[in-house]
Amino acid sequence: MVAGAGQRWGSTLDAVVVYAQGAVCLRLARGVVPSDGRIRVTGLPRSLDPASLRARVRGAAGVRVTEARVEVEAEPAGTGAPDELRREVERLRDVYEAAHARRARQEARVKEVQALRPVTPARKRDDPHRRTPVDAWLELAEFVDGRLTGLHARLVELEEALRVAEHELTVAADRLDRASTDAPSAHVETSVCAVLTLDGAAADAGDAEVEVEVEYGVPGAVWVPTYRLHHRQGDGTGRLVLRASVAQRTGEDWTGVRVALATADLRRRTDLPRLRSIRVGRRQAAPAPSGWREPPAGLADLFSGYDAAGPRPAVEGSAVGGSAVGGSAVGGWSDVAVGSAPPPPPAPSAPQGYGGAPEAFGGGMPAATGLPPGMAAPSGPPPAAPRPSAPRSEDRRRSVGGSFAGAPAPLARMAPAAPAAPGAAAPPPPPAPVAGPPLPSDAELDYAALVLSAPDEQGARRGRLFPDAPYDPVAVEYRRRAETVASLPLPGHAVRPRESAGSFDHRFDATARADIPSDGTWHTVTVGEIPVGLRTEYLCVPSVEQTVYATLVLDNATDQALLAGPVEVTVDDDFLLTAALPTLAPGGVRRVGLGAAEGVRVTRRTNLHESTAGLRNNITVLDHRVHVELSNGLARPVTVEVRERVPVTTEPDVRIEERADWTAPAEDAAGERHAPGTRVWRVELPAGATTALDGGYEIRIPTGKALVGGNRRS
Structure with a gap:
């Protein structure tokens, strides 16, 4: 959790594109750019994917976004509707438990009174027979009868009170379960903001307002298509209204947003492989700079005095510095702070982008052409005998760890391997070194996120820059909860968009803005009206069944496909039935059954x-x-x-x-x-x-x- 400097801009959610699973949200923020060009756009959800952040300036020539990253802030949470619902559920639970305890005590009293029986004294062998006290027996029976009548009347009242308390508790618990996840559920509210750096603001923008649009991807959103068909008998046309059942649990309410629905897979990569040419001859094209530089000579001797001083005495109740220092990409070796924390874990590989190339995301950092001369290498030990003039072929790229599409090697392959535990099997030998400079990953090219390792870190990490990507269990839990909407039961006759769309992707834009709360239940959104050709035909197969069936023949004359889903058929303003509409390609014809025609x-x-x-x-x-x-x-x-x-x-x-x-x-x-x-x-x-x-x-x-x-x- 960090709270850095920068002018804070509030943002409003403007548009959402819901994919087969997941969504891409677009927020707008307006304000006057400060002199340093750093702003913080607030209001982002906790479940967003940091690797999917995009930002750009709208309508301001000469002003562009040069850096974009995600930061998380924490502040005390105020009282909101979910807290009130939670307190109400706790109060009703106490009421229910008290009513249950009262009924249990009353049942114990009833059993105690029912157990009252006259007990005759034991007769000795020489004693004569005694007369039975019938009056006493009758008085005891009358007492037990009257007592049980009063106790049972009270028990009925307590059972009714328990039933009412249980009903109220069930209703309140259901309201709490269906409440929006947009509000925090703890006393400390964590908010996510996008830290942007604008370039050219002082020269071109001045005191004028600039509008920034921030786009990010979130999990926890699904949709299925539904239809409503209006038809009049004798008419050759009809009105087919496309609707969508949308469920989302992204952590933010979609209020008054422009909704678009797409059938594409949000996690599928769409970047094309780059095929590099190979020249036949002695003169080869100069390889593109990789953004990597060898560490300075004598880096190991830099910490000889620190090692000679011995271990630093531990200070109880305080911590000096951190696990790493915040050395920036241009600060060189300045601003170095000594820390005693263990080395940070290796950064995980960056997730795939939301429908685009990986360089289109990753915080908006442009691909750099090189590091300053005083910068240390962001990866492991330097290679032996580098040859700058050697061509960087696809074989070399694959051996370093890159993909065929040109993706750089992950950090785990470039970092030095940890020593094996005693008694464990020996790890496989490392691959043979490849001539030429290594290819750093996207995380290592994000210079503003590189952290200088402290002198306490031994091995090849001390004094070098590594990406600072701490594990955030809170964000992982938010994303796990958001993805539970994928297991919601589908409405009747509904089909997943990826199953009905086949190998083609379609997008449907809603004509009006909609409100979809973040409660994880289905909500119906009207997308628009689709003109279709309709004609009524009657079909019979008398050799099988001597019954005539009415059918509607739909002709899709538009350039968009109609996905499979339930369709509510209304004939002459009377609801007839709900049928299953198959996938209808552009120009296709399908028959929808309406049942037996008695006429x-x-x-x-x-x-x-x-x-x-x-x-x-x-x-x-x-x-x-x-x-x-x-x-x-x-x-x-x-x-x-x-x-x-x-x-x-x-x-x-x-x-x-x-x-x-x-x-x-x-x-x-x-x-x-x-x-x-x-x-x-x-x-x-x-x-x-x-x-x-x-x-x-x-x-x-x-x-x-x-x-x-x-x-x-x-």
Whole structure:
């Protein structure tokens, strides 16, 4: 936690792009740039990814951001709504426990009174029989009866009070669970800010306000598409409203923001590999400077006097310095403070960027061309016999640890290895040194974050610069809680965007601003209206079921795909049903079922006649006749598609002859796939009309191909 200098600018969340998992937020901040050009943009969430920070100046020519990094501050937290809800839950829990204890005591009293029984004294052998005191027995029974009546009445009151207290506690606990995570949950509030350094502000900006836009990525946001379809019968168009169910637990409420929805994978790298050319000949192109310099000669002798003085006496109750010093990239060896803390852990490898190249993030530091002459090396021991004129090929880059895309080697491969523990297996030998200077990682090129190691650190770290990247368990816990929204149960018929989008990525921009609290539950956001072509068709397969089904044929004439998801169908202002809409590509056609149509009826009858033909009656002829009757009881004309199926054969001797006016359906009609032998009748049926369809086919089978037991087919 640091609190450095710099003018503080408040920021407002302006836009959010929700990806398949995670989001990229855009904040705006305005103010007058100070003379030193350093500002602190506040209001960032605790769960942001520091490697995804971007910043730029809008509308101010000559002013640009030269440095951007994330810093965390701590301050006492004020009382907010979550604290009040938490105190209310604690109060109701105490009330519930007190009511539970009162009921337990009352039940104990009831059991105690119920256990009252008359006990007769023991009779000795020589004593005569005594008379039973019936009056005393009756008085005891009346006492127990009256006492139990009062105790049971009180027990009923206590059980009702316990039930009310339990209900109030459950409601308050549910409100606390659903409360926004935007407010802190502890007495100390940790806030995140972006520390920016602006260049050219004094010359160009003056006293004018400058608007800065800060972009960062956060986990803990998911979305699924939903639709609402409005259709009027007899009309060839309809209104398809695209909506989205969005859930987020990023730690900040999205209030009045522009929302965009994307199907892309936020963690997938999109940078292209850089293919370097290799010249054939003696003259080679000069290699690009790597930003690395050899340490100065005699660096080990610099601490000889410090080592000769012996160990420093420990001071109880105080700590001098820190684990490292804040030597900057241009300060050389000045401002060196001695520390006694153990060396910092090695910096973890930088995470992949949010949809862009790694150099586009990482705090906004531009790629440097070199270090000042007095700067120590940010990595391990210097290589032996460097050859500046040697070409840096792809093989050398891979051997140092870089990727094919040109990513630099991670710090763990460049730092010196720690000594193995006694008794442990010997580590594998290090790779052979590569000629030429090593390639530092992105963290080692971030000069403002380099820290000079103290003299107490032994080995190759003392007196050299290393990235200061401490482990932040609080931020890790915030991100872990945020990512729990990925396990939310999906609404009915909902499909994840990555599953329905396939190999293509789409983006949908909402037409209006929306409010989405950070409570980890689904919220519906209206994205916009999509014009689609609609027509109502009726479909039946009478050979399977003599029922006519109504369907809507959707035609996507836009240049955007419609992802799979639930669609609420409204016909003539009456809600009909919720169906599953499949993925509809631009220009595609899909059929959505609306259920059985009671106003259109179908009847099917078949007739089979078996005979023989041929010169010697050696061919069996199976004559199938199909008769279908359709009746339209609706007040409007309808289009009915009747489907039949003709048998297919692979035997050249078996012939099938059709006698009907049906047609074979196209394979891409309404995006459907039909079985071989499918035949279709399309009938325009007026209101109240009845029609009949006759068809059939003959199967000619040679005698040698006849089946045992007969050739009759259903």
